[in-house]
Amino acid sequence: MGSHFIEEYWDVIVVGAGHAGCEAALASARLGLETICFTVSCDSIAMMPCNPNVGGTSKGHLVRELDALGGEMGKNIDATFIQSKMLNASKGPAVHSLRAQADKQEYSRRMRRVLENTDHLLVRQAEVSQLLIEHGRIIGVRTLSGGTYYAKAVVLATGVYLKSRCIFGETSYHTGPNGLMAANHLTDSLLAADISVRRFKTGTPARVDRRSIDFSKMTEQFGDERIVPFSFTTDPDKIQKKQVSCWLTYTNTETHKIIRDNIDRSPLYSGRIHATGPRYCPSIEDKVMKFADKDRHQIFIEPEGLYTNEMYLSGFSSSMPEDVQYAMIHSVAGLEHAKIVRNAYAIEYDCIDATQLKESLEFKSVAGLFAAGQINGSSGYEEAAAQGIIAGINAAQYAKGKMPLIISRSEAYIGVLIDDLVTKQTTEPYRMMTSRAEYRLLLRQDNADERLTHYGHAVGLISDTRMNQTRHKQEEINQEIERMAHTHVGTKPEVESLLQRFGSQRLENGTTLAELIRRPELSYEKLASIDPQRPVLPAAVQEEVNIRIKYEGYIRRQQIQVRHFEKLEKRLIPADIRYDDVYGLRIEALQKLSAMRPRSIGQASRISGVSPADISVLLVYLEKQSRSRKTDV
Amino acid sequence: MEDTIAAISTNLSGPAGIGIIRVSGEDAIAIADRIFLSPYGRKLKEAASHTIHYGKVLDADGRVCDECLVSVMRAPHTYTRENVVEFNCHGGILVQKKVLASVIAAGARPAQPGEFTRRAFLNGRIDLSQAEAVMDLINAKNSWAVSASVLQLSGRLSRELEEIRDGILDHTARIEAALDDPEHMELVNYGSILEKDVERWESQLNALLEHADEGRILKEGIRTVILGRTNAGKSSLMNLLSGADRAIVTDVAGTTRDILEENVTVNGLSLLLMDTAGIRRTDDIVEKIGVEKAWGAVEDADLILYVIDSSQTLEEEDYSIIRRLKESGVFYITLLNKNDLNARLKKEDIKLLLPSPVISFSARTGDGMDELKRILTEKFASGALQSNDQVIITNERHKYLLREAQKSLNNVEKSIRDGLSEDFFTIDLMGAYTSLGMILGKEIEDDLADRIFSKFCMGK
Helix, strand or coil: CCCCCCEEECCEEEECCCHHHHHHHHHHHHCCCCEEEEECCHHHCCCCCCCCEEECCCHHHHHHHHHHHCCCHHHHHHHHEEEEEEECCCCCHHHCEEEEEECHHHHHHHHHHHHHCCCCEEEEECCEEEEEEECCEEEEEEECCCCEEECCEEEECCCCCECCEEEECCEEECECHHHCECECCHHHHHHHCCCCEEEEEEEECCEEEHHHCCHHHCEEECCCCCCCCCCCCCCHHHHCCCCCCEEEEECCHHHHHHHHHCHHHCHHHHCCCCCECCCCCCCHHHHHHHCCCCCCCEEEEEECCCCCCEEEEECCCCCCCHHHHHHHHHCCCCCCCCCEEECCEEEEEEEECHHHECCCCEECCCECEEECHHHHCECCHHHHHHHHHHHHHHHHHHHCCCCCCCCCCCCCHHHHHHHHHHHCCCCCCECCCHHHCCCCCCCCCCCHHHHHHHHHHHHCCCCHHHHHHHHHHHHHHHHHHHHHHHCEECCCHHHHHHHHHCCCCCCCCCEEHHHHHHCCCCCCHHHHHHCCCCCCCCHHHHHHHHHHHHCHHHHHHHHHHHHHHHHHHCCECCCCCCHHHCCCCCHHHHHHHHHHCCCEHHHHHCCCCCCHHHHHHHHHHHHHHHHHHHHHC | CCCCEEEECCCCCCCCCEEEEEEECCCHHHHHHHHEECCCCCCHHHCCCCEEEEEEEECCCCCEEEEEEEEEECCCCCCCCCCEEEEEEECCHHHHHHHHHHHHHCCCEECCCCHHHHHHHHCCCCCHHHHHHHHHHHHHHHHHHHHHHHHHHCCHHHHHHHHHHHHHHHHHHHHHHHHHCCCCCCCCCHHHHHHHHHHHHHHHHHHHHHHHHHHHHHHHCEEEEEEEECCCCHHHHHHHHHCCCCCCCCCCCCCCCCCEEEEEEECCEEEEEEECCCECCCCCHHHHHHHHHHHHHHHHCCEEEEEEECCCCCCHHHHHHHHHHHHHCCEEEEEEECCCCCCCCCHHHHHHHCCCCEEECCCCCCCCHHHHHHHHHHHHCCHHHCCCCCCCCCCHHHHHHHHHHHHHHHHHHHHHHCCCCHHHHHHHHHHHHHHHHHHCCCCCCCHHHHHHHHHCCCCC
16 A cells, blocks of 8 residues: 655755755755755745845855855855945955845846756755654654655755744735745644744835836935955956946935824734844834934835836835835835835744754754754844855755864854854844954955865865865965065155155155055055066955955954964863753853753853853863763773 | 963961962963063073072062062973962062062963962862862852952942943944944044043043052051161051061161061051161161162152151261152151150251151150051041042952053054054954953943944844
8 A cells, every 4th residue: 555645765855945945955965965945936946025135244244155165145146236335345354245236036046047957956846844853853854735755954944934924004914925825834843842933023115116216306326336246256357247226315204203193003013013023124113213313214225126117115114004104105205106016014933042053053952953044033145045054064964974064253254143043042033243243353255265165175065176276365365465574665766756645654764565555544556566576466365465464463463362262162062961960050050051052161151141150160070071081981 | 272370379368478479371481581580680481390599570660579589380290280480479468469460560360269270170280079179169269259349349430430331332332333334324533533532431441540559558558668767666666556566676776677567557547567677778788688678668658657766866877868758759757756765856856857747756655656646547548548439449350451441442542543444443442341341240242232223223
């Protein structure tokens, strides 16, 4: 008697094909694992249901890091962007951040093409409804239609789809974004596996018809003249193209009055939404109510793509009833006659408490089960993708019986992101920020390749050729820095005139080019005319030479801090430690440590409620244990 | 691999003949060399392990704190299995603290409670059975430290530090919010706005560190030097004040050769008495060290009690002392001692020479003591020192952290002056924030993100 239900065997299953799911599935398949990627809709792969851009402050860093590891997001946006900008270009190199406007449809389509043409990878449209767990180990999943898919490892990348509900005013739909089917069953399976689940909320603004906007009342926002690509593999010369503009307008006192007059009709204020929303991208009603002293807020009007007339109203996220939304939008300069295409809405969804995960993104309680993206309580496409590639790599490593890839806070924003998620109990959707990275002067977007390509190469996502190119670039940088340090400059007339031109103090004695680069008003580039031996070097190399010389003192200080930091990170805590046996821990620390089970002393020290004294006690205990183990043998 | 720590490892609460300042860590010997002056010009880094060396300890300004014997012990055969240097100096609180301060100024960090023992244990020096005792120690010391610091920090100091921290966090949040959301927020010439506050915080911290010395007066006592010609009655005065035969008192000139210290309470005021070798010109080498030491102590003194034997006439030595007293800038009181004998000096005559209080006194009978008490109370127990909410910083660790905060703020100022962009300012602002937080026992957590979100309207 045969079963009526499908039964299949895979190496790795990825649940979800959003930004996290795509990276996870690609990483796993590219590492040679037979991978199946489930999605509720094959037409919504790598969909951008909210803002039409990739990158931005600190998020741009994540994309470059992801690219250095062998991810797809950077290449995908390089191929589909319609405007690009380096944010904070006038600030220090640590906070330069790339951001590009995407053609949403093209972005999604290209990613779909990549997935569909990757060996060992199948995209399958179905709703996963159940996790199959045996003896604390994942063995597969079941779909709503009854199919059973066995696998060695499973990655959950369900985004905002778990029991999602979209709300504006008194209207609500039990769907995912854009009316896509919600996944209503998987939460129960998570709960059954003793995984704790909570409810977060986020939102998106309305879209309006480009033809109905009066741009003459707005300020045009152009892209950069010289476009810098996201991917280290993209040739900058090949992506210089005509860009589209965004537009800036403002809310006004009239808009704010409409909001205040109708605030009781906002589900956020009437209590119809209980879930926790993010503070960094508040709804316009939150902005108006919480920052009452501001009489206007910026609204950026951004195209959703070249294929459509829909325009995204950035900064105008809301869950007000439809009629209030109309009135609000029409009160804004340039939008008086705007035709609304889609309403703004808030979305509520289930996600997990990510402190249940290890730094590898594997569940502590279920071996072989990984989670990435918004299900972990993060927000943003880039944050999702960055977790996706790590979960995908580690699912593959797990399936192969290899050690997971763990990236530290001192190595990458990806490390900061994951460590924050799994160590700190975030109480709202987590967004990356440059201020969250302690060592940001070392974690620059320009040197992501130097920091991470070797990891991608070690796991097998980066080819030997690309690894060698990265090494070659490093050699060029180091040689040029050496040369700058040893090239002496005398008080020659051409030197004097150059210094005078840039308002720089004249030389008393000779000095080196490196010393001149350190002067605030000078740079590597500006000294070209007095450096006849200068070799022809790529722009990226020149940029890094300049940064590393100019900010050497700061960089060295942060390197020293990192050395201190790493000492504690390298002291691992045995997985089988019984905290009840640790004599002298305070109760609060005992509870937190027992619940979180940190991997290292460093991670333990970042848990709120664990004091330096507790760490001392723990260190002493560990030393005692390791010695008694030695004597047992 | 670990940083280098230092602490006084003798018990300060009781009298001790010798004080030991222990320094442990990779750089212990290098740090010791920075402040150690050998009469033979030797460097400790060249010394063999487990050897003892005679020399002087210098403070940050290059002045001699004390003479001492220094033990050099190289890893791994030491208490902590790290390089260890021990300074064996004189037993007084003051001297030990000075040597410790000097070691810290040279690059060591004040040790946490139990930290030497912890290192000893972690480096495999102490056996297993001692582990529990170590943890008891750490716990006990921690709870002690917590209650002590709470007491110490209540009131103005913690308020003042909180205020500075609050200001730092505000500026940092402002800058970070703008960096995070450059299209919504601008930073125009922010360095000049920030600079004013940074300068203000720096001067606040400066004042706190200056007050640290006033706090020291309250805690350790008024550093009092008794000066006078040989056999003028200095030791008798000390005995009178302390009510014990602390110093050796004989009629033979020059029997009090070392500095002795004694904490005494006069009218509720604590005096740290430093009796000294009788000041007289001498060719005796040992005696000479004592005399110079007395003058060395004068430099750090808050009060000088100048004792004159009124039964004798002034000699050349007295004129020399008077001249140097006037130059010292230290508050002094002249005691015309032995008024129970035939007086050959009159109060009026001395007043002409020394424009400061002169008391007719007898260390033997106690006559004049009331007047001394009155003057001391007037001088030291009124005004700033008496007030209860005086900012007090007595803890070496707190001073160290205040200086660290100052360093960070200096870096901020430097970055502003060098025209660096705002993202560089916040690195050091957060450094200062962290240091000040450690004084208050605060963890950093998500203060910054919270501040950014509560103050600034962020995002899309």
